[in-house]
Amino acid sequence: MTFVANLSRPLKGLAVGLAVLSTLTMAAAGPARADGDYPSQPIRLVVPFGPGGSTDLAARVLAKELPPIIGADIAVINVPGAGGAVGTKQVIDSAADGYTLLMAAIGSNVLRPALNPDLPYHYDDVTYLGRTQINPNVLIVRNGTYADFAEFQQALETRQGKLRYGTAGVGQVTHLGPILLYQALDIPTEAATPVHYDSDPAAMLALMQGEVDFVQANLPSVASAIQGDQVKALAVTTPERIDALPDVPTYTELGLPDVSIVGWRGVAGPKDLPQDVVDSWNRALAELTRSDAWLEATRQLGDDPAYLNGADFTEFAKQDFERYRAIGDSLGLTH
Amino acid sequence: MRKVHTSELWLPLCLLAGCLLLWFWLIPQHIAVFGGGAGPGPRFFPQILTLMLAGLAALRLVQVLWLSLAPDPEVTTGSRWRRELAVVVTLLLVYPAVYWLGVLPTCGLLIAWLMWRFRMPGLWRIGGVTVITIALFYLLFVVVASVSLPTGALFDLLP
């Protein structure tokens, strides 16, 4: 405090002037109030995960292809932390003017709130603007252990409690997927022990090492290992077969349509977005998801384009949330 | 009669108090356990570490009391330490400043104020360097690295 008292008068004047000056420059760049002609300035798209991850890449593809359609630049901002909760909360708390939006993902928007009731936000604290893509999961085992799904299913039923599976963390798609499988097969959830790793590829490495017996991971992380004959794919979670793995049956074909767990990404914003923002995003995302450039880039990332408009996306997120909340309750994960 | 350096007693005593706090309040109350899965749970490492810390703090206490350990000569003490503490505690004010004024205005004020406190002569020089530096940082962070530096909450209150 004594330091401030010691400030000489001219310096104080300079300081105040400087503050005013920089505030003005910030004002020019700061958020303007939305008025009719949205968007009138760049849009911040918050990615609640670190750079280089699949949600980040999806956001960057979007930020590259969308500007000509929506009419404004899109800046991708990574706010990682607490499994996506920090970035999501940041968007929920921001001004609902359509200039701060969220790259929504299953983990941060549905799984975290479903399995952690203490989290300071709920799955419906955001406005869902549109789902853009899903990513299929695939059940893999070490080469030479199980020839097909029937053999694997038999092992799961007879060797209860002996099998271990790798996940990318508690409450991730990779953790809940196998649980859905036991429920569909009507065997107790203790049938296999989960071992939690940091990411899908890390879980796959553990499978190759023999530390775990199977993994149900997202496709892009394991596609090369399947093609290189290092691991064997037994089933995929999408309703239809995947182009990259034409010989691998879907769970639906195997008579287990309930194991249809997929990761998904889309765009969301704070609650109570102005109607013109919602409309222009609905239009823009519908157009984007039909454009060849976006379709190609998204397929390269290993995702399946799967557009849903705002209303359908909200309903979809609700169903997903309820499904995983029920699993969480049955596991005692939600304490 | 051994001479006990009372100033050295503070650390082990504080650590022991911290261990008690951890053991009886923080670990049981503030670590959720889902259960499931074999092996040690989330409380295992905090508990082990608390026990080790308590043991070492007790060892340190013994060292100070019985070996009459002299303070490390390299340790900053006395009025010098109090002044340093005063400076870092004053620097904590940067956070409210960043929150209310925004990042860049705070940084501008900080540079000007600090240069002056570092006994740089000439107000024009301080002002000039401040403006140039802030312009450079703006260029580096906002324009090149496209980091969006937050504006202050004070600014949001304006109509």
Added chain:
Amino acid sequence: METILHLPVAVASYLLDIAHGLWAGAHLFMSWNNLLAVFGGVTIGCFFGALPGLSITLAVALVMPFSYGMEPLTGLTLLSAVYVGAIYGGSISAILFNTPGTPAAACTTVDGYALTQKGMAGKALQMANVSSMVGDLTSTCLVILLFPLLAKVTIYFKSPEYFALICFAITIVGSVAGRSIVLGIIAGIMGFLLSTIGMDPVEGSGRFDFGSIELLSGVGFVPLLIGLFAIPEFVRQYRRSRMATGPITLADGGATVANDRLTKREFFESLPHMLRGGVIGLALGVIPGLGATPAAFVSYEQAKRRSKKAHLFGKGSLEGIAASESGNNGVNGATLAPLLTLGIPGDVVTAIMLGALLVFNLQPGPMFFALHADLVYGLFVALLVCDIALRLVGLVFIRIGRYVTRVPTGYVFPMIFVLCVLGAYASNNHLFDIATMLIFGVVGVIFARVGLPVVPFVIAFILGPMLEKGLRRSLAASGGDISVLFSSPISLIFYALTLIAIVSIVRSRWQAVRRDRSSESTPSSTVKDALDE
């Protein structure tokens, strides 16, 4: 007879294949774009690494959008070059300002800043540069020779082995504990405890989060590092300048840079440490999830145990700088092995490279080397060129660094402080990180008061979560059977090394105590020792 002849023939053809590949790679690499990517990348990396507060992540995130739009080789080259530059650049601020520019340089601060205080900043900077280059070169050459085998090493490293390795790495706490080993270990345990704040690394439940989402995401490492190192140093410089009547420089405080050329003798004395550092970096780099920081620690620990001047370690040893800098730079090339052959990123930089591969429509995995041999060899050539760039760009940065010591602190430190504020924010785009940084500034000053060393605290903060993951995953996979920890020869080797390290630390402590007692009659002997070389 024939079988005996087969081996040399096989080796020769293997080497010929590599030479062939390198030639093709060099062909692919030799374009102005790629050269520009190397030099530009290393410069940007050095710049971000050298400025305290600007993290590697920020540097890589900065070039990421550009690299995604480039040719695959150019894009990957740029990302690698930024990484190589940043890992080296971290040592510059470690040496000059007692502030590691990157976590991996935390080990370098110990000896580097001690040398600066003795007026040998120039020597320290030169040593850091040369050893970074030699370490990186050693490991890159080995990566080129052993690339197909490296992925197999990764396969053998399961959770129990990982745990054993971290056990060994964590013994470095004893080596950098400072005057009192008890206080050093206390600081280490405190760092470990601090790292448990946030989401449990295995079960994902909250620990000590008090319902706050900020605490749930854990204590940010970049703000912690800046707060603990940069702010106390800033305060010291602030006090110094307040005591003077006018502007002063770092050089006024004894940080003179006369006699700062690295002699041939010093170089050759440290060369074994550099080569070993490169090999250690390689070995740890192929294990995903470790990163450059443990490599620096392990290399430092090994060098200290083998050096003839072990007592100088921690008080300003050039060998110490050589060991830690070659160790952390040795990781650079090695992380490519798990990335390209398994698609497993070891850290944030390789995670971004993985993203780049997907954007370029290159699927990393077991087939990658077979399908894209040209690209892999091109990347190897790029890494080799990076080493040359590292030396050249490094010389410029050393010049700037030496110049900075003669600039009034009134310019340097206010800017560093503001950069720290900006950098803490930019690391995660989160205001809470600025608060974290400032709070750890207070913690750093309190640590200096009570005699707790900062480096063990930071080391335990980094290694603690790895240790925890290793142990808990091993036991989860074995169903709680502890014997799994001791079942493989690799883990047993690391436990043995851990024991040896502990014994040697205890012994050297004992010797130091005896030396202190005998040197009380001639107190100047250690100072003379230090200035001797």
